[in-house]
Amino acid sequence: MTEMTYRDALRQALRDAMTEDDRVFVMGEEVGRYGGAYGVTKGLYEEFGADRLLDTPISEPAIVGAAVGAAMAGLIPVAELMYVDFIGMTMDQLGNQAAKIRYMFGGQIGVPMVLRTQGGTGRSAGAQHSQSLEAYVMHTPGLRLAMPATVADAYHLLRGALRQPDPVVFIEHKALYTLKEEVDLSAPVPDWGKAAIRRQGDDLVIVTYSRQLHHVMKAAEELSREGFEVTVIDLRTLNPLDFDTIRTEVERVGKAMVVSEGVMTAGVAAELAARISEECFDYLREPVIRVAGEDIPISVSVELETNSVPTPAFVREIAERVMA
Amino acid sequence: MTRHATDAAVAEPPRSNSDLFGLYRDMRRVRTFEERVGELFVRGQSAGSMLHLSIGEESAAVGLGSLMRKGDTFTTHHRGHGIFLARGADPNRMMAEIAGKETGYCSGKGGSMHIADMGLGHLGANAIVGGGIPAVVGAGLASKRAGEGDVSIAFFGDGAMQQGILYESMNMAALWDLPVLFVCINNQYGMGTRIEQATKGRALHLRAQALGLNGETVDGLDVRDVRATAQALLDDARLGHPGFLAVECYRFFGHARMDKSPYRAEQDETEGRAKDPVRFARDALIGDGTAPEDTLDSLDKEIEAEMDGAIDFAIAAKQPPLSSMFRDVYAVGEAEPEPVRTRIDRILAKD
Ligand SMILES: Cc1ncc(C[n+]2csc(CCOP(=O)(O)OP(=O)(O)O)c2C)c(N)n1
Ligand SMILES: [Mg+2]
Numbered sequence: 001m002t003e004m005t006y007r008d009a010l011r012q013a014l015r016d017a018m019t020e021d022d023r024v025f026v027m028g029e030e031v032g033r034y035g036g037a038y039g040v041t042k043g044l045y046e047e048f049g050a051d052r053l054l055d056t057p058i059s060e061p062a063i064v065g066a067a068v069g070a071a072m073a074g075l076i077p078v079a080e081l082m083y084v085d086f087i088g089m090t091m092d093q094l095g096n097q098a099a100k101i102r103y104m105f106g107g108q109i110g111v112p113m114v115l116r117t118q119g120g121t122g123r124s125a126g127a128q129h130s131q132s133l134e135a136y137v138m139h140t141p142g143l144r145l146a147m148p149a150t151v152a153d154a155y156h157l158l159r160g161a162l163r164q165p166d167p168v169v170f171i172e173h174k175a176l177y178t179l180k181e182e183v184d185l186s187a188p189v190p191d192w193g194k195a196a197i198r199r200q201g202d203d204l205v206i207v208t209y210s211r212q213l214h215h216v217m218k219a220a221e222e223l224s225r226e227g228f229e230v231t232v233i234d235l236r237t238l239n240p241l242d243f244d245t246i247r248t249e250v251e252r253v254g255k256a257m258v259v260s261e262g263v264m265t266a267g268v269a270a271e272l273a274a275r276i277s278e279e280c281f282d283y284l285r286e287p288v289i290r291v292a293g294e295d296i297p298i299s300v301s302v303e304l305e306t307n308s309v310p311t312p313a314f315v316r317e318i319a320e321r322v323m324a
Numbered sequence: 325m326t327r328h329a330t331d332a333a334v335a336e337p338p339r340s341n342s343d344l345f346g347l348y349r350d351m352r353r354v355r356t357f358e359e360r361v362g363e364l365f366v367r368g369q370s371a372g373s374m375l376h377l378s379i380g381e382e383s384a385a386v387g388l389g390s391l392m393r394k395g396d397t398f399t400t401h402h403r404g405h406g407i408f409l410a411r412g413a414d415p416n417r418m419m420a421e422i423a424g425k426e427t428g429y430c431s432g433k434g435g436s437m438h439i440a441d442m443g444l445g446h447l448g449a450n451a452i453v454g455g456g457i458p459a460v461v462g463a464g465l466a467s468k469r470a471g472e473g474d475v476s477i478a479f480f481g482d483g484a485m486q487q488g489i490l491y492e493s494m495n496m497a498a499l500w501d502l503p504v505l506f507v508c509i510n511n512q513y514g515m516g517t518r519i520e521q522a523t524k525g526r527a528l529h530l531r532a533q534a535l536g537l538n539g540e541t542v543d544g545l546d547v548r549d550v551r552a553t554a555q556a557l558l559d560d561a562r563l564g565h566p567g568f569l570a571v572e573c574y575r576f577f578g579h580a581r582m583d584k585s586p587y588r589a590e591q592d593e594t595e596g597r598a599k600d601p602v603r604f605a606r607d608a609l610i611g612d613g614t615a616p617e618d619t620l621d622s623l624d625k626e627i628e629a630e631m632d633g634a635i636d637f638a639i640a641a642k643q644p645p646l647s648s649m650f651r652d653v654y655a656v657g658e659a660e661p662e663p664v665r666t667r668i669d670r671i672l673a674k675d
Contacts, residue, residue, distance in 0.1 A: 123372055289668055297653070299433040321672050
């Protein structure tokens with residue numbers, strides 16, 4: 001067991017992947033000499049050199065588009081978008097090119113690239129640097145989507161992403177980079193595409209991912225002291241979506257709640273709640289409740305920012321009411 | 325123009341390129357304001373650490389700011405405090421916004437990177453590199469239609485020179501003969517990337533010329549040069565000949581508050597900071613006998629007091645109320661988005 005941070009684990013995953021396969025390279029703004037805006041690639045430039053860590057100009061559409069071409073030409077690019085908030089600028093390259101090439105071209109070729117980025121609230125970074133835009137990705141057929149919540153998953157999901165035959169958008173959470181956990185990276189982990197049951201109980205199933213896992217776990221611990229036992233499912237990847245795990249737990253327990261930092265309307269939580277409601281209808285004793293981000297932009301004010309997304313206290317209160 | 329009421333020395337904008345005293349005063353106000361923003365952060369009173377100081381770039385802010393007039397509009401990048409202040413912003417409300425407070429220009433919702441004021445024609449600062457550029461094309465269309473001779477100015481950094489949207493915007497401005505000016509504040513760095521590491525074509529103004537705009541590069545050391553070059557471009561822009569101006573300067577400090585610029589050599593910083601437009605103007609004023617040193621000292625002191633007052637104002641101000649959270653997503657009078665809690669309450673009440 002070693003103690004490491006989420007950031008360290010991501011770096012280790014990149015290092016191991018680059019060491020094993022020299023087709024893997026990283027490109028993005030400030031990824032090389034600077035070591036990444038959030039320090040993820042620190043030291044890799046010195047280790048692997050400028051050919052493997054390409055510092056790019058501030059040209060997001062071309063960064064993503066170049067990654068598409070590199071992947072088609074046989075390399076394995078890890079392109080980086082400094083903030084997921086910039087994904088809109090690249091949406092043509094991502095949604096019209098990367099996502100559709102295999103299909104449009106009749107299966108001749110795939111686009112095995114990874115787009116690493118980070119999102120979420122927590123730094124008073126304001127309306128254009130704090131969003132949770134995973135729904136844009138999940139809404140686009142052809143793209144895979146991974147969102148690690150733990151240190152071990154930061155490592156394993158990134159390694160997994162780099163083994164995929166299709167484009168993967170890999171969204172980290174800015175509030176998790178300093179998360180420190182004891183990990184054994186050689187220990188078995190759920191496969192790519194499998195959700196993890198982080199806690200099991202009979203009173204309520206909470207489905208979540210990314211940073212909200214930690215809010216949910218905190219709420220679940222507190223609820224446990226009051227005699228409520230909650231199952232917590234961490235999705236790990238949103239595409240592929242491991243609905244089997246969700247179904248099994250929801251059918252067993254009969255009550256479900258979904259927690260997501262993204263905005264509520266037409267968001268990931270909406271998709272999950274709809275699917276649970278449809279597929280587990282006969283087993284549900286309560287409506288599936290969505291606890292999600294408010295349908296508003298994120299303010300720079302700390303107070304407003306904090307309350308724009310689910311807090312542990314809010315998750316706990318709603319869970320308790322659902323179980324009551 | 326909202327200026328600090330008690331400070332007579334800062335009441336009038338500079339009237340000409342030869343009004344170096346006025347230009348110095350405005351640059352000093354920008355410098356001191358930015359230093360106080362740094363202090364606000366150190367005191368733990370700012371909303372976050374993503375504060376981008378324009379120290380070293382004062383001649384661009386003041387050279388252009390002193391030429392803008394009522395009816396003109398502009399957008400800025402994320403390093404736009406100085407431009408807005410030079411255009412006449414109230415430092416108190418600016419500082420309050422940077423602290424994320426209710427009395428800030430944007431009610432604490434926007435912060436340093438999203439400050440705006442329609443009263444002064446500030447169509448908004450932007451946290452997306454290049455994000456504010458195309459708006460001046462639209463604003464220029466509106467100015468052209470109004471026919472009052474107003475211009476719209478986009479301010480951005482050298483980093484934005486590599487964003488495609490700049491070229492789309494310049495091309496449209498030229499194609500449609502719009503009263504628009506594109507101003508690149510070339511402080512040599514985009515985060516840790518020096519301009520040489522971002523592009524091979526460093527004669528930035530040639531890119532504009534290639535699209536049919538007027539294009540100039542000016543050294544930002546002497547604010548009078550910046551102002552004179554900008555004046556010529558603006559005069560032409562007001563007549564429907566859009567322009568581009570690159571102001572050469574140096575980013576004195578880190579990219580944002582957490583960045584200590586480990587990627588820059590000491591010599592790079594020493595040389596860069598030697599190009600100090602504020603000190604240059606001060607030396608010039610003393611050198612040619614326009615203003616004795618003690619006059620400048622007392623002016624500086626007055627400005628310090630003014631900006632200390634801005635910090636006090638920001639710290640004393642209140643956080644925006646939680647109830648304001650759902651306001652301004654849509655227009656006044658439209659239904660506000662329904663809070664998640666309200667929705668859940670309704671569902672759970674059905675039991
Ligand atoms: C579209 C976009 N890409 C990247 C960033 C991250 N970022 C913020 S400022 C910056 C550097 C900008 O450099 P420049 O345009 O020269 O402005 P300066 O900071 O030097 O004033 C970068 C890469 C961003 N905010 N928006
Ligand atoms: Mg710059």
